[in-house]
Amino acid sequence: MLTFPAASVRMVVTLAVAVLGCQSRTAPTPSGAGLRIPDQEARDFTLTETSEGRKNWTLWASYAAMYNDRNLVDAQTVRIEFFDDKGKRYSTLTANQGLVDQRTNNLEARGNVRILTETGVSMETDSLRWLNRVQRIVSQAFVRVTRNRDVVTGYGFESSPNLDNFHIQREVRAEVREEVKDGDRSRP
Template identity: 35%
Template sequence: MKRILLLFLLLYGCKQEEEKINIPRGSEFTKGFTVYESISGDRKWFLKADSAITEKDRIRIYGVHLKFLDREDIRSVLTSDSGFVIEKTGDLIAYGNVEVLTKDSVKLFTDSLSWDNRNEKILVEGVFHYTGKDEEFEGEGLESDPELKHILIKKRVEGKGRIEE
């Protein structure tokens, strides 16, 4: 009886379920995806993802880790469960547990956001939570630079701290 139980535990412990990812026909799957965006030799951002699926005009990414750069200095870091990169524009859409953390320890949390690559703006259509050094607030609809220093709140806001209009 002990041998059967031990054998069962060994077999069960060694069994690993592989994560199933639906890969559309005509797409490519990549594990360990990395891409840079640079203008005139200056890196603007650096994206790493655990995996990616290259589709027709976009790249679906999982385990997103995006560093916004100012030359080689990190301005802020965006993480999310998944997202898309639009190949033609370099725009990004991030989904699931989205967090932006700046070098000044300012944090932005939301369910989804977009990165407008051309205008270098973070855009949130839905609800967000912001935590700064001396302020904390929630709102709906946001536009900001990657360092979360110049924020435009579009719909509503409530919280505590100093907010300039």
């Protein structure tokens, strides 16, 4: 039978505790980014961006984690409403996740991203970014824009948040359909 002196056992246990205690405290995030444990967490989170007393956008999330050293808010199950210069809402964005850079108020939306305007235009993608300084939405991912019965798809999207004028850079496909008038069912 092997025996170890008590001092050796204590030294091994002390060393093991010291090594395990010095490991970095990280928590997995839904995005897989492996960010540090949040400085603050909130449920039913709301963040509003204003300019000269005018509301530009409001973000709601079921959960948000704030990382002070990165000036980052990682929000889950998000809805963002964009407002015009008269304070009227003109579009709503929904996504599984939203990342907010608190220095610039740039946003990144990920997972089942959808924008719906008050005029009924919709845009769907896996991810997009809101560039706050220039008030533009951009995405390099595949996008699908639907207006009435017309559908445009492609990659390299850029637009204002009202989706009135948008640009798609590559692999653009469009399906344009005439409106069906009452009683005229001969057209698709």
